[in-house]
Amino acid sequence: MAEVPSSSLIILLLIFSFSISFVLSEIRFSEIRSDDRTIIPLDEFGFTHRGRLELNVSHISLSIPSPSPNPNPDLSNLGFFLCTRDAWLHVLQQLEDAEISCPLQSHLLKIVFTFHSLHGADRFDALHLQSEADQYSLVFANCLPEIKVSMDVRSAMYNLDGRTETRDYLSAGRTVLPRIYFLFSLIYFALAGVWIHVLHKKRLTVFQIHFFMLAVLILKALNLLCEAEDKSYIKRTGTAHGWDVLFYIFSFLKGITLFTLIVLIGTGWSFLKPYLQDKEKKVLMIVIPLQVVANIAQVVIDETGPYGQDWVTWKQVFLLVDVICCCAVLFPIVWSIKNLREAARSDGKAAVNLMKLTLFRQYYIVVICYIYFTRVVIYALETITSYRYLWTSVVAGELATLAFYLFTGYNFKPEAHNPYFVIDDEEEEAAAEALKLEDEFEL
Known part of the structure; x- marks a missing residue:
């Protein structure tokens, strides 16, 4: 498995930090086509103690070059995770110190789904319960630079009202x-x-x-x-x-x-x-x-x-x-x-x-x-x-x-x-x- 180059860590941090500063969350549909980026930020949301993430991914296609230097890639190095900004800074430090070679290997992140669980399917549905209140970003990581990913992503992040169980699709800091x-x-x-x-x-x-x-x-x-x-x-x-x-x-x-x-x-x-x-x-x-x-x-x-x-x-x-x-x-x-x-x-x-x-x-x-x-x-x-x-x-x-x-x-x-x-x-x-x-x- 190829490691994320340490020289690109600062660039990844800037892109990640820049991209999560202005997003107002809602039900979002993302079409990703032949993308080989290491990090793809998808959305941001402020969860309360009763937060939910619904993730529906379909039409998953992995483009592997032929002949491939790695015919049996470890698909656990492709997947979705949630993280706070502080956690991401620590993950970047772990990558720079060679403690991990892929963000998905860090215990600081909340893994939502990795592709090794697909078992040949081209879609999956995941429901993630978020009980720790904080501002989280939904990110896709691809630590296999030889693979290009195509997929359709539907993400819905919301908080449940404590009394009526109604969904609030606005981030915790923007609900008013x-x-x-x-x-x-x-x-x-x-x-x-x-x-x-x-x-x-x-x-x-x-x-x-x-x-x-x-x-x-x-x-x-x-x-x-x-x-x-x-x-x-x-x-x-x-x-x-x-x-x-x-x-x-x-x-x-x-x-x-x-x-x-x-x-x-x-x-x-x-x-x-x-x-x-x-x-x-x-x-x-x-x-x-x-x-x-x-x-x-x-x-x-x-x-x-x-x-x-x-x-x-x-x-x-x-x-x-x-x-x-x-x-x-x-x-x-x-x-x-x-x-x-x-x-x-x-x-x-x-x-x-x-x-x-x-x-x-x-x-x-x-x-x-x-x-x-x-x-x-x-x-x-x-x-x-x-x-x-x-x-x-x-x-x-x-x-x-x-x-x-x-x-x-x-x-x-x-x-x-x-x-x-x-x-x-x-x-x-x-x-x-x-x-x-x-x-x-x-x-």
């Missing part, structure tokens, strides 16, 4: 997500109602950007509502029953409109100027197609699962595109700050431009904080938080998004009495002096 998403959807619908009232009350000073902000609010609310229904159906049945399609649609529209709104506000479109410059249009032409790519990547990531050989590539594409979009939307705000600074020195309205300049600087800082928190801090929370409290990272992300929406709406709301028109001479002189001191400080 349907209620969380539904609550936030109600909050955004309420905000949309308040915003409609504001637009009606101050309709004489409403710009097109304000209607666009209303559309973003409604799409966010609908996205959360569909996500709540999606997770609710998964929780009860293990499948989304079509709600995932609506979720992807509204997620796509919400993502595009939110990034577009940040760009439009950053340029001052409609409330400062009625048009977009060519360079600002180019930013939109970059951001919108990238958001399309990001949403396609997200669908592929969610629907295929980590067993796909291109899953990690799609994950990298999604992260790269998201970073590019986040960086691109900052440029229009920087351009507006630069234009306002130049206008403050030349048009004689220092106080007006200083107020606008301060507002855009604040918005720039808030956008950076929002992007950093929702992309970096939330990921760190998911990494360090116990599997039982993974829902807290969702709440933190939604609260940050809500705060960003509230800041944007409050600071760029329609004003019936524009404060820029009631600035006296003393304020004008003070603003001019402030701009002068600022220029001297920068020099």
Whole structure:
């Protein structure tokens, strides 16, 4: 039997750790075709003390080269196991120290099924009872590099309710997500109602950007509502029953409109100027197609699962595109700050431009904080938080998004009495002096 090369252990660890960080479990169907990977991660789940794993594998086919260097391979070196992340780290250490030559030989793993029990059959059904509460990953190991494996895998992981014996297909740390998403959807619908009232009350000073902000609010609310229904159906049945399609649609529209709104506000479109410059249009032409790519990547990531050989590539594409979009939307705000600074020195309205300049600087800082928190801090929370409290990272992300929406709406709301028109001479002189001191400080 061939040993797993020690030089590949770090690569296996990275792939394994990367692939189990974002999977939301449900009944999953995996088609594996002529695959010779040593490790194939399939799914992840947070079990309670009454956890269950149903594993149904069919159409098993092993491709052995002819002539084969090992005509009688030991099929106990092919099989499925459950492991925690900590256990996997110890298994990698055992492999590196040559204590074992295959992960399936480690006593730290919970073996579900190995192929030596097939006895010539091409399918099997296994039920694994999991009484030790923890976050586990379902993995297939192939320690026979000369063999390529093909099979259809159906995996269903769930927890039983202690009183009603009903199945809960959501991981232990995510079972409250349907209620969380539904609550936030109600909050955004309420905000949309308040915003409609504001637009009606101050309709004489409403710009097109304000209607666009209303559309973003409604799409966010609908996205959360569909996500709540999606997770609710998964929780009860293990499948989304079509709600995932609506979720992807509204997620796509919400993502595009939110990034577009940040760009439009950053340029001052409609409330400062009625048009977009060519360079600002180019930013939109970059951001919108990238958001399309990001949403396609997200669908592929969610629907295929980590067993796909291109899953990690799609994950990298999604992260790269998201970073590019986040960086691109900052440029229009920087351009507006630069234009306002130049206008403050030349048009004689220092106080007006200083107020606008301060507002855009604040918005720039808030956008950076929002992007950093929702992309970096939330990921760190998911990494360090116990599997039982993974829902807290969702709440933190939604609260940050809500705060960003509230800041944007409050600071760029329609004003019936524009404060820029009631600035006296003393304020004008003070603003001019402030701009002068600022220029001297920068020099």
